[in-house]
Amino acid sequence: MLKFHISQNVVSVDGGEEHIQTLRRLLTLPVANAYFARKYRRGWDGSIKFFGQQSKRFPYGLWPNVKYYLKKNGIAYKAYTSRESLKSLDNARLGDIKLYDYQIQAVNSWLKNGGTGVIWGPAGFGKTEISAAIIKQMLKRKLVSRILFIVNGLDLLEQATDRLHLRLGLKIGKISGGGVDLSRIVTVAAIQKLHGLIKNKDGHVLKFLSEVDLLVIDEVHHGRSDQTSMLIRNCDAKYRLGVSARPLRISHEVYETKNLQSMKADDARVLAAMGPIVIRIKPSQLIEINRLAKPRIYMYPLNYKEWRQGSSLENMDWQEAKNQLIVKNSVIHSVTKKQVLAAAKAGQATLVIAGGSKQLGMNIYRELQDANLNAVYLHGSINKDFRNKSRIRMTKNRLEAIVATTIYDEGIDIPNLRQLILAY
DSSP: OEEEEEOSSEEEEEOOHHHHHHHHHHTEEEOTTGGGSHHHHTTOOSEEEOSOTTTOEEEGGGHHHHHHHHHHTTOOEEEEEOOOOOOOOSOOEETTEEOOHHHHHHHHHHHHTTSEEEEEOOTTSOHHHHHHHHHHHHHHTTSOSOEEEEESSHHHHHHHHHHHHHHHOOOEEEEETTEEOOOSSEEEEEHHHHHHHHHTTOHHHHHHHHHOOEEEEESGGGGGSHHHHHHHHHOOOSEEEEEESOOSSSOHHHHHTTOGGGSOHHHHHHHHHHOOEEEEOOHHHHHHTTSSOOOOOOOOOOOGGGTSTTOOGGGOOHHHHHIIIIITOHHHHHHHHHHHHHHHHTTOEEEEEETTOHHHHHHHHHHHHHTTOOEEEEOTTSOHHHHHHHHHHHHTTOOSEEEEOGGGSSSOOOTTEEEEEEEO
16 A cells, blocks of 8 residues: 655655556656757656655645545555644734735635645736735744745846835845845845856855745746746745746646646646645636726737738748738737827826837837827836836826836736737
């Protein structure tokens, strides 16, 4: 009979070699498009192995999937756990705000699971507030003393730092392009900067990571990246929280089947790093209680015959096709300008995401300038202070539009935003 010993973030296995080999195969998942990777050409077999060959251990986040497999196939087992549920939230107030019922439910779901897991909720469900409430509870109960809050990019770093300071009333440390401050209880880090410091074996940062006991990863779907994998290898935090509007590529319904064979390796990496999904909050739930506006989605078909001027798509390579169909597409520019103008006349702010090309964003921005719209254009090479000030100006209705590359395609909070245009 198989015996499973479940600790905070790892499950150890004792049992016959036949069953051990079955688990090893179950917990080996192929990586999509692995053949494009350099290491594949060097002999890598294109899979991720979540079961330790020597240690006979696997991440706790995959335990629900293993349990499903065992029950489905009638394999007898016993499970022993040292994990303990944490007490429910004892105070719904967070600074000058009170958490909504669904936010309290999210916090309690994470606490009930022993302080590990992923919270799945739509854009606008208040993931930073939920994270702050968890941090506050864990500090109050003296279960943690060092918290690391990971974000993807400098724009999200400034936003998260300001919000956590507001909600917790604490000075927040930062790991960013502007420097490293590890002197605070709560530290916000841009994963790109932190990854570079880990890779260069910065002694102060590695020591700090060894002391972290609560790891929070915002937009945890990035947990499938090699950068996050390196972080997890160097930060064995006891408590782990992931939040995202779409943590997995598969649907929640597929995840609920707990069938590993239906799961992508990248999704398994997220669960392995942070723990299982502990709650899913649907957009419809928040629309029903007027916490989210019901979106109206418009698709604008573009007829390339109007502007191609006799050129043939069949004779273009992909780069030229992208340049002609998207970057220099005057129809995209004019449709975008028309929609931004209409929103501005109604006193509504617009965010335009120009995906895939800085030149596309510049072309659209120039169209808005020609229409005398109060707009800015933001991309990765723009000074981060200017980007942060622009976001604040937008929230205070001092800008009619922001045109941005994909640095603004997730996690940016602009409460008064009424129109989003994806110009791809």
